[in-house]
Amino acid sequence: MTAARRLDRLFCDRALLAGGWASGVLLRFDAQGLIAAIETGVDAPPAGVERAAGPVIPGMPNLHSHAFQRAMAGLTERAGPAEDSFWTWREVMYGFVRRIDPDSLQAVAAMAYAEMLERGYTSVAEFHYLHHDADGRPYADPAEMSMRILAAADSTGIGLTHLPVLYAQGGFGGQPAGEGQRRFLNDPDRLLAIVEASRGAPGGQRVGLALHSLRAVSPDAMAAALDGMAGLDPTAPIHIHVAEQTAEVEACLAWSGRRPVEWLLDRGWLGPSWCLVHATHVTAGEVTGIAASKAVAGLCPTTEADLGDGLFPARDFLAQGGRFGIGSDSQIVIDAAEELRLLEFGQRLAARRRNLLAPHPDSSTGAALYRAAVAGGAQALGQPEPAGGLKAGQRADLVVLDPDDPRLYGRSDDTLLDSYVFASPRNPVRDVVAAGRLVVRDGRHVDAEAIRTGWRRAVDRLHAA
Helix, strand or coil, X not given: CCXXXXXXXXXXXXXXXXXXXXXXXXXXXXXXXXXXXXXXXXXCCCCCCCECCCCEEECEEEEEECHHHHHHCCCCCCCCCCCCCHHHHHHHHXXXXXXCCHHHHHHHHHHHHHHHHHCCEEEEEEEECCXXXXXXXXXXXXXXXXXXXXXXXXXXXXEEEXXXXXXXXXXXXXXXXXXXXXXCCCCXXXXXXXXXXXXXXXXXXXXXXXXXXXXXXXXXXXXXXXXXXXXXXXCCCEEEEECCCHHHHHHHHHHHCCCHHHHHHHHCCCCCCEEEEECCCCCHHHXXXXXXXXXXXXXXXXXXXXXXXXXXXXXXXXHCCCEEEECCECCCCCCHHHHHHHHHHHHHHHHCCCCCCCCCCCCCHHHHHHHHHHHHHHHHCCCCCCCCCECCCCECCEEEECCCCCCCCCCCHHHHHHHHHHCCCCCCEEEEEECCEEEEECCEECCHHHHHHHHHHHHHHHHHC
């Protein structure tokens, strides 16, 4: 990334800190892109220090992304001959994925990551399972596609937690993989080699491990991958798709006699380093188990709505102290506020009541959701010092909101966050700092033209393939 300017300090008239809103905030950033110190009650910016153009909030971590799917967003909205579902969408995705080469992946991912930054996400967990060429053969460098993801993140400035995905079979009980899945397949040793290569790449990004799902990884392969990852990094983030579809739950019951989350809980593996992506179809006992384990529920409301997945029981989960974060997943929508809005609105439609996810009477729903998603997302990405506000030791990731946006004008503090989440159809993100670098200025990524040029070339190649 050539145009981003590194900041060593930033003065904020008003900022959301871990302990709440504060005035006259001077943030100091170190050379590693972390918040080194925070002063409050400062009367004015010191000489030569930039003044934030509006209220400052922590950047939102995006805990679940399939970047390549940005290029197919909007291409699956035509009704098929039978009832459409996640499973019919998946077949369209398999057809699309055959066309993607390394250059296209890097350009599409860069476009997705730049849009994330423009929409308030400052870091992303990339759930990356597109490993091989179109015939299912490893590239000369088996980590080629991972290197392209790392390069896309570096070129945009977004913080990356890279999660190479183990995908080893086509269904429960060792069913063979289909043709559409051949680009994804690895055994634990090959997958761990990709993890090691990613850890050794320049850029200092976080690397963890993803298990695609219980249907795509056998228990033995799962245990081997987890053991291998623990040998490389015992604190690494571990993510898994789970209980997204009722058909998956039924197939898991037929295979094991246990529901997917129940099966994981029985193994005793779950803990704070785990993220259960979707977990849509869960029982009351499973909700309690996830909350008690301190694992993060990875919720992707716009994708879950697009695919007709269902609604996560968020109210019961949060009432038990459950931790959650949000993700853009299929990239049908890239907007941090929209994910939180739809999360609450889905609960309202189901219960026919309002403000269901507010933690207590007279609390601000949008502000509470924003804080919780920032803290849970940072935990899921393996970031230092996860909290619902800015704190020394964290990545220097922050968003400056536009105080002149009509929906935010005259609002402050938690009311401002409520308006940002629930009443901002126009994007009110003005500036974004990621790891201490100014990557979005006046609502636009600083390298937007170069990124969009690469995107257009990639889309033209994909359409011609």
